[in-house]
Amino acid sequence: MSNDATLLLVDKHVVDQLLLPSDVIAAVREAFDLHGQRAGRVFPVVREKLNKGGIFGIKSGDVGSQDLLGFKAAGFWPMNRTLGGEAHQATVLLFDPATGRPTCVIDGNAITTVRTAAAGALGLSLLARQESTVATVFGTGIQAKAQLAFALRTLPSLTHVNYVSLDREPREDFESLFADQCMLTCATNADDAVSQSDLIITATIGSGPLFDETALRAGTHLNCVGSDTRGKRELPVGVLDRARIVVDDLEQAREVGELQWAPHTPSIEMGDLITGRTHWLRAPTDISVFDMTGLALQDLTVARLIQRRATDLGLGVAVPWPW
Known part of the structure; x- marks a missing residue:
């Protein structure tokens, strides 16, 4: 020995x-x-x-x-x-x-921070409309910053970013990171911000729905990060019914992700897209969701x-x- x-x-x-x-x-x-x-x-x-x-x-x-x-x-x-x-x-x-x-x-x-943001970037490169120009980010913490940083790397067309803080007040530390990369707006009305957006990133603690389902317009892609525990959610009822859903792991998403609220909703795994087992062809009006629970x-x-x-x-x- x-x-x-x-x-x-x-x-x-x-x-x-x-x-x-x-x-x-x-x-x-x-x-x-x-x-x-x-x-x-x-x-x-x-x-x-x-x-x-x-x-x-x-x-x-x-x-x-x-x-x-x-x-x-x-x-x-x-x-x-x-x-x-x-x-x-x-x-x-x-x-x-x-x-x-x-x-x-x-x-x-x-x-954890960087691999989650990297997964988000892969989701954007494969699922989002590459000509997307307007994004809304829910959250202003470490993960929200990382997700936006990787999104701006992945989608150079993004020029305007709305961000929604917990109290709807501006965050100087958040804005200072991205002020030279895009136009930033602290959104006081989440629904208005969502209705203008091609891309939604949700990176909060998952304490409840972040916007009204009717605000979501056709063609939008959502990267959802905050639901990683039983009982957490960020999306309102009805979004998953309207969307094409990709998950990192189906069983895990049904247990702790957004999919826990609609476990029988058809979805595919990101690994199947990466390997070519499943092919993704986005229609201009498709709403897509990447439910990110994080893979070991x-x-x-x-x-x-x-x-x-x-x-x-x-x-x-x-x-x-x-x-």
Whole structure:
């Protein structure tokens, strides 16, 4: 039995250095490809409310052909904000599937943010009208910022962005990030903003419908991020009935995504689009929804990217981990 093994620890500062958008998009695309080929497994999601007021979850999976095994433990603790910390917390752990020995621990917050935004970008490139010019973003937090940043990279035609904050008040930190990339408007009326938009991004805590269904016009695409737990929703009743729906994982979307509210609605998986199992042809009047609950395989392919790059560059901290 070996006693000279090490465990690589990669903190948030190193992760931030290593997460290049194009590389993350490629890793997330690979995750969808693996899922579509049924080459990677997604294990049942754990997502539970805690008596301390937080939500704790585990997303795990493996890719047997690539010796990739691991999980992300993550959740949401809103009281962290009163302590000066981030409400979302995530940690990724990778294992040697032959022995069960842990090989790498990675701060998962940035991974979660960027891989989710990368998935959103793939959704836009495959599902949205490429000539879209007006977007509305619900939310002004970390994920809303990341989604919009990747959307502006993916759809250069976007010139006007409405954003809807929780209190309908302007957010200087949000506007400062994008002021030189598009025209920004803080929307005081969500329905008016939606009715003008080609693209809707919902990146909130999922506490209820964000707009009236009748405000949604034909031809709009929606990237929906906030519904990731039983009981959460962002879309009003009726939208899923009108839309063509794509999910990252059907079973998971029916359990914790927007699809939990209409589980029998016809939908297809993003992996099947990526692999060509299913073909997508958008009509000009189609309303489309990408219900994004987040795949464990996304976390694993991005984490592997971080592990390899940190090892090559001598970053992170290797600690003795005898087994």
